[in-house]
Amino acid sequence: MPLSLKPTDALVVVDMQNDFLPGGSLAVAGGDTIVAPIVALAQRFETVVLTQDWHTPRHSSFASAHPGRQPFEAIELAYGTQVLWPDHCVMGTDGADFAPGLDIPHAQLILRKGFHSEVDSYSGFREADRVTQTGLAGYLAERGIGRLFLVGLATDFCVAWTALDARASGHEAILLEDLTRAIDANGSLGAAHAALDAAGVVRAASADIG
Ligand code: VGL
Ligand code: ZN
Numbered sequence: 219m220p221l222s223l224k225p226t227d228a229l230v231v232v233d234m235q236n237d238f239l240p241g242g243s244l245a246v247a248g249g250d251t252i253v254a255p256i257v258a259l260a261q262r263f264e265t266v267v268l269t270q271d272w273h274t275p276r277h278s279s280f281a282s283a284h285p286g287r288q289p290f291e292a293i294e295l296a297y298g299t300q301v302l303w304p305d306h307c308v309m310g311t312d313g314a315d316f317a318p319g320l321d322i323p324h325a326q327l328i329l330r331k332g333f334h335s336e337v338d339s340y341s342g343f344r345e346a347d348r349v350t351q352t353g354l355a356g357y358l359a360e361r362g363i364g365r366l367f368l369v370g371l372a373t374d375f376c377v378a379w380t381a382l383d384a385r386a387s388g389h390e391a392i393l394l395e396d397l398t399r400a401i402d403a404n405g406s407l408g409a410a411h412a413a414l415d416a417a418g419v420v421r422a423a424s425a426d427i428g
Contacts, residue, residue, distance in 0.1 A: 227265070227363070231269070232342065235314055242313060341380050343355055369398055373393075385418055
């Protein structure tokens with residue numbers, strides 16, 4: 219059954235930034251191929267939110283901040299297990315800029331996350347300590363937004379965590395899988411699919427929107 223859009227729907231475009239594109243420091247394969255279709259889809263939404271991964275230099279999610287550790291290893295931090303990443307999306311750098319061609323001038327909110335140096339934030343709603351709120355839930359509530367459609371990078375980290383927290387905040391959440399691309403490190407994509415399905419996130423395709 220086709221999904222028909224409603225005025226209270228919003229499109230959440232997750233982390234479409236240079237460092238996640240081919241050539242970037244944490245490149246997601248094929249990330250560049252979803253820019254144009256996301257821009258086209260965004261034309262159909264009145265409310266568009268962009269999230270932007272926005273880390274301090276020497277952020278605690280960077281392997282480089284932990285001597286002897288390598289990217290994609292996991293360590294224990296104060297709030298739990300953290301995957302370590304190459305340095306990426308450092309605030310104010312070109313790598314943190316939005317992808318070339320991500321022209322969505324009517325986007326109403328740019329939500330930055332991950333700017334506390336000791337806490338990561340895959341989710342646009344809640345930091346990795348699972349307690350600190352970004353303010354997105356309140357913004358969406360005050361704007362009367364109901365359903366969220368999610369696209370962007372990466373499927374198995376920031377898109378998935380944002381979709382899961384959308385559900386926790388009481389939103390219907392629809393992840394448009396053809397407009398995401400995954401990192402898929404150590405089985406992370408399969409784990410994300412299981413968590414999304416268990417939480418009632420609908421996995422659909424952009425072509426399902428009538
Ligand atoms: C992301 C890893 C680290 C993402 C951000 O946008 O999925 N992944 N920071
Ligand atoms: Zn990050």
